[in-house]
Amino acid sequence: MIPLSWYLLLSAALFSLGVIGFLIKRNLITVFMSIELMLNGVNLSFVTFAHQWHLVKGQIFVFFVMVVAAAEAAVGLAIIIAIFRTRATLAVDRIDLMKL
Amino acid sequence: MSGHLYLWLIPALPFAGFLLNGIFGAKLPKSLVTTIALLAPLGSFALVVNAAATIFLYVSRCKLCGPPDYGWSILPLNELHGAWITSGRLQIDFSFVLDQLSLVMLLIITGVGFLIHIYSVGYMSEERGYWRYFAYLNLFLFFMTVLVLAGNALLMFVGWEGVGLASYLLIGFWFQKTPAADAGKKAFVVNRIGDFGFLIGIFLLLSTFGNLTFAEIGARLAADPAMQGGVVTAIALCLLVGATGKSAQLPLYVWLPDAMEGPTPVSALIHAATMVTAGVYMIARTHAIYDRSPFALSVVAIVGAATALFAATIALVQTDIKRVLAYSTVSQLGYMFLGCGVAAYSVGVFHLMTHAFFKALLFLAAGSVIHGLGGEQDLRRMGGLRKNMPITFWTMTIAVVAIAGIPPFAGFFSKDAILYAAYQEGAGGKILWFVGWLTAGLTAFYMFRLWYLAFLGESRADLHAEDEGALVHARSDTKLTLEAEHHHTPHESPWSMLGPLVILAVLSVIGGWVGAGRFGAFLAPSVGARTAEAASNTLEITLTALAVLIAVIGWFVAHRLYRNYAGEEPLARASFPYKLLTHKYWVDELYGTLIVKPILAVSRFVLEMLVDFAILGGIAWLLAGMASFGGALLQRWQSGNLRSYAAWLAAGAAALLLFALVPWTTVLADVGIHLNSAGH
Numbered sequence: 001m002i003p004l005s006w007y008l009l010l011s012a013a014l015f016s017l018g019v020i021g022f023l024i025k026r027n028l029i030t031v032f033m034s035i036e037l038m039l040n041g042v043n044l045s046f047v048t049f050a051h052q053w054h055l056v057k058g059q060i061f062v063f064f065v066m067v068v069a070a071a072e073a074a075v076g077l078a079i080i081i082a083i084f085r086t087r088a089t090l091a092v093d094r095i096d097l098m099k100l
Numbered sequence: 101m102s103g104h105l106y107l108w109l110i111p112a113l114p115f116a117g118f119l120l121n122g123i124f125g126a127k128l129p130k131s132l133v134t135t136i137a138l139l140a141p142l143g144s145f146a147l148v149v150n151a152a153a154t155i156f157l158y159v160s161r162c163k164l165c166g167p168p169d170y171g172w173s174i175l176p177l178n179e180l181h182g183a184w185i186t187s188g189r190l191q192i193d194f195s196f197v198l199d200q201l202s203l204v205m206l207l208i209i210t211g212v213g214f215l216i217h218i219y220s221v222g223y224m225s226e227e228r229g230y231w232r233y234f235a236y237l238n239l240f241l242f243f244m245t246v247l248v249l250a251g252n253a254l255l256m257f258v259g260w261e262g263v264g265l266a267s268y269l270l271i272g273f274w275f276q277k278t279p280a281a282d283a284g285k286k287a288f289v290v291n292r293i294g295d296f297g298f299l300i301g302i303f304l305l306l307s308t309f310g311n312l313t314f315a316e317i318g319a320r321l322a323a324d325p326a327m328q329g330g331v332v333t334a335i336a337l338c339l340l341v342g343a344t345g346k347s348a349q350l351p352l353y354v355w356l357p358d359a360m361e362g363p364t365p366v367s368a369l370i371h372a373a374t375m376v377t378a379g380v381y382m383i384a385r386t387h388a389i390y391d392r393s394p395f396a397l398s399v400v401a402i403v404g405a406a407t408a409l410f411a412a413t414i415a416l417v418q419t420d421i422k423r424v425l426a427y428s429t430v431s432q433l434g435y436m437f438l439g440c441g442v443a444a445y446s447v448g449v450f451h452l453m454t455h456a457f458f459k460a461l462l463f464l465a466a467g468s469v470i471h472g473l474g475g476e477q478d479l480r481r482m483g484g485l486r487k488n489m490p491i492t493f494w495t496m497t498i499a500v501v502a503i504a505g506i507p508p509f510a511g512f513f514s515k516d517a518i519l520y521a522a523y524q525e526g527a528g529g530k531i532l533w534f535v536g537w538l539t540a541g542l543t544a545f546y547m548f549r550l551w552y553l554a555f556l557g558e559s560r561a562d563l564h565a566e567d568e569g570a571l572v573h574a575r576s577d578t579k580l581t582l583e584a585e586h587h588h589t590p591h592e593s594p595w596s597m598l599g600p601l602v603i604l605a606v607l608s609v610i611g612g613w614v615g616a617g618r619f620g621a622f623l624a625p626s627v628g629a630r631t632a633e634a635a636s637n638t639l640e641i642t643l644t645a646l647a648v649l650i651a652v653i654g655w656f657v658a659h660r661l662y663r664n665y666a667g668e669e670p671l672a673r674a675s676f677p678y679k680l681l682t683h684k685y686w687v688d689e690l691y692g693t694l695i696v697k698p699i700l701a702v703s704r705f706v707l708e709m710l711v712d713f714a715i716l717g718g719i720a721w722l723l724a725g726m727a728s729f730g731g732a733l734l735q736r737w738q739s740g741n742l743r744s745y746a747a748w749l750a751a752g753a754a755a756l757l758l759f760a761l762v763p764w765t766t767v768l769a770d771v772g773i774h775l776n777s778a779g780h
Contacts (some may be wrong), residue, residue: 023747032743096740 007048014041028080028090032073039069105151107179107196107249110206113143114241121238125231134221137234141217141241150623152203172625174471175199176315177250185254192312192607195251200780201626204449205248205381208456209374213241215600216369219464222596223365223471233273233363240266244374248381252312253302256382257599260298260346263375264291270370271362283358290355294345299380301338304331316389318706328392336389336396339382347379348405349437354429354688362421367422372429372463373456380436380452384445384627391443391628401441403507405522405535408434410685412542416549417671418680420477421466424550428503429459432541435518438536442522442529445627446620450612451514453619457611458502458511461604465496468593468601469554476561479550480667484559488590490600495605500551502608505651513612515540516647521630523643533643540647552662559590560667 018038025031043062050058084090117140125133155175162171176199186191198206217237224233241264247259264287272284302312309317309329321327343349348356368374383390383400385541390397408431415427430544432455439448470477486493503601504510505516519540521534592598620630661670672678737748768774 017749023743023750087770092742 004048006053008045009042011044011048012020014038026091026093028083028092028095031092032076032080035076036069036073039065061088105154105177105180105198106147106704107151107198108176108181110144110147110249110353111242111245113147114140114238114245116140117238118235118242121231122235125235128231130230133231133234136379137238138214138217138221140238141210141214144245145214148203148210149281151198152207154301155203170201175203175625178315182611190306192252192254194255195313197251197315198249199626200247200623201381201384201449204453205295206245207454209241209244209248212373212456212460212604212743213244213369215603216365216373216460216464219368219467219597219600220363220365222422222594223467224363229273229376233270236266236269236273237369238368238529240270240370240375241437244378253313253386254312257295257298257302260342261295261379262380263370264288264295264346264507267291267359267370267375270366271359273363273366274361277361280361283355283361287355287359289658290352291345294342294352297338297341297345299342301335301342304335304338308332314385314388317386321388321392325475329395332389335395336386336393337399339386339389340396340400341381343379343437344403345379346382347376347433347437349403349434350410353407353411354691356430357423357426357684360420360426362487364422364463364470367426368463368467371426371725372459372471372629376429376433377452377456379488380433380448383440384449387443387445387627390440397441397443399441401438401522401525401528401532403435404437404439404441405532405539406432406434408539408606409535409542410434412546414681414684415546415676416542417669418546419479420549421469421479421482421554422463422548423460424475424479425462425466428462428543431543432459432503435536436537437513438522438532439518442521442525442532443628444518444620445523445598445631446623446630447514447517448542449623449627450616451518452618454502454510454514454608454611455637457604457607458499458509458619461495461499461601461608462503464597464601464604465499468492471593471597471689472590473561479553480669481560481667482554483557483561484555485590486555489555489592491592492601493599495598496546496555497551498605498608500547502611503645504547504655505540506544506655507648508609508613510608510611512612512651513616513647516644517616519647520640520643523639537647537650541650541654544651545658548658549662552658553665554665557665561590640694 002004005023015038018034018036021034021037022031027032043065046058046065050056050062078087083095087095089095117136120136121128121133128136155177158174159171165171176197179196179198181194182197184194217234220233220237223232227233240263241260243262245259247256247263250256250259268284268288271287272281274280275284305312306316309320311317311320321332341352345352356371356376360367362371390400411427411430411434415424415431417658418424418427432451434449436451436455439445439451468489469482469485469492470596472485472492473482476482498509502511503511507513515536519533519536522536525532669678671681680686737744
């Protein structure tokens with residue numbers, strides 16, 4: 001049996017990759033994907049603990065997270081398209097004003 | 101006696117006039133403004149006359165119902181309108197008191213005030229600020245009647261300050277002109293010095309008597325004959341400081357001559373007939389205190405006599421018709437102080453009354469001259485007006501004769517009574533009498549000088565033509581500068597102006613006939629009877645003859661010097677005294693150097709630069725600097741850069757995680773720090 005810590009290390013690695021990606025990537029879509037990566041890193045922890053302790057709560061949380069992630073993907077992509085339309089760029093550095 | 105006299109209505113009517121004209125005046129038609137402005141003082145005057153008639157009727161009916169003078173015991177009549185200030189045992193009421201003194205004052209104020217309102221309708225008819233002028237004038241009457249009717253010192257102080265405000269507003273009526281605005285400020289500031297003294301006096305009254313009601317203070321003093329000198333003298337002197345400010349006595353007289361920058365009817369009403377006599381009224385009103393302090397009384401007398409002589413000498417050489425009258429007013433107020441200072445309060449008030457008649461008349465006649473000449477105020481450029489302005493000439497003549505103290509005109513009786521009262525005050529009184537007597541001669545001289553210069557001889561309108569332009573601008577009464585630009589022959593004033601002149605002329609003739617004796621007997625319940633030394637009839641007649649003699653001498657000298665005046669000042673031959681007098685003893689310069697400049701310097705360098713700018717401003721700048729520096733630092737956070745926000749978020753989350761996960765107590769204990777005192 002694979003020990004718990006391996007799963008958790010993988011989860012932490014995924015999450016950290018997500019954070020780093022979020023921080024260093026310029027392209028908005030990559031940033032967006034980094035967010036998904038973080039969410040899934042957390043999901044992995046949930047599932048791991050649910051499996052370890054034989055509790056179903058963790059798995060339910062995973063579904064919630066996936067629903068939120070799906071909704072977020074829809075809204076987020078829509079925003080990204082809107083931003084691209086108005087500014088013709090997706091570089092995060094250039095999108096630094098709330099106003100147009 | 102039944103019913104109420106509704107004393108509160110006497111001040112309330114002018115106040116209503118002030119509110120109506122002050123708020124809506126700019127939009128009302130001129131005729132309505134005039135109606136409101138005239139009805140208010142007329143109503144007050146009618147109420148005062150009604151009060152007087154009611155009282156006299158009651159007294160005459162009461163002749164048979166008790167001992168003689170029983171009827172007068174209804175006075176003082178006290179009308180209470182609720183408590184004003186209640187604090188512990190202290191209670192100050194809105195109380196209006198009518199007694200013989202305030203009745204006389206009210207008749208003068210509302211009567212002369214109403215006449216001057218009528219006059220103003222003619223005089224100010226071309227003014228743009230017509231409504232504003234009448235609003236202020238009504239406001240003045242409101243405060244003046246409050247001052248006179250007040251039953252306690254604090255309510256009197258309200259009126260006292262209020263008339264100062266009205267005076268300020270009216271002196272600066274032509275506020276676009278710098279001299280007028282400056283004169284208003286000067287009057288206000290100088291009065292403030294006096295008011296400070298008055299206020300200290302009120303505090304002393306309060307701490308000594310626990311009470312500010314005049315009647316109760318009088319009763320307390322009457323019940324305690326031992327109370328004398330000491331704090332009573334201090335109170336009396338403080339009140340005197342207030343009186344010298346308001347009544348333009350030495351050393352605070354300097355504002356009154358400058359106050360001539362205001363419209364002439366204002367000079368007549370406020371700066372001659374009524375407001376400036378408030379100091380005399382106040383001393384008469386608080387006579388119970390002065391009676392207990394011979395020292396303060398002699399100070400009053402000395403201030404009065406000194407002012408009378410001092411101002412009269414300056415008046416000798418003035419060339420501005422209003423300035424002559426202004427210094428004359430200061431001088432005559434000195435007479436009133438002299439009268440009060442020898443404890444002859446009723447005589448002081450008697451002179452106050454006659455002076456109100458003839459001095460208001462002098463100012464109004466001077467105003468009529470100025471009006472007729474299109475704004476000319478320089479005596480050197482007048483002359484020959486007798487032919488052009490006969491009514492003004494004759495009324496002015498009556499006023500001049502009255503102030504000069506020639507029988508049987510009003511001024512003679514009151515001035516004579518003051519001199520007589522002064523003479524009876526022991527050895528010092530002889531000196532006071534001599535000063536007053538000398539002043540009487542000077543008064544006659546400068547008044548007849550004015551009379552000769554303005555009305556007799558030939559017109560000198562073109563004499564000083566070279567400084568025409570300068571004069572038109574320098575004129576204080578420039579209401580008619582527009583008119584002045586097109587030269588025209590002097591004309592008589594309209595009847596709205598001449599009517600008051602004629603009425604005041606009649607009063608200036610008959611005003612003194614009541615006689616100081618009977619007047620004093622009437623006022624005695626208010627201001628106390630004078631316990632005169634027994635004097636022989638011959639002495640009285642001699643003094644009277646001397647007074648008339650010096651008046652005639654003054655007239656004669658003026659006649660010799662000014663009958664053939666042709667533009668050359670005869671007094672200028674005595675060059676040093678003349679220079680001294682034309683520069684008004686350099687008192688303004690002296691005050692400017694000794695008081696105004698140091699205060700200004702302290703204000704500018706210590707208060708403004710150091711305290712205000714450096715210290716207070718420094719603190720404010722420091723706080724502002726800290727805020728903006730902090731803001732500038734923290735502003736960098738709000739870069740708008742999404743990734744920097746995310747980084748901070750991640751750093752924060754990491755910090756929280758660190759805080760939550762690390763077992764701090766253990767870690768710190770390892771390096772020797774114990775978090776709780778009992779920690780091992």
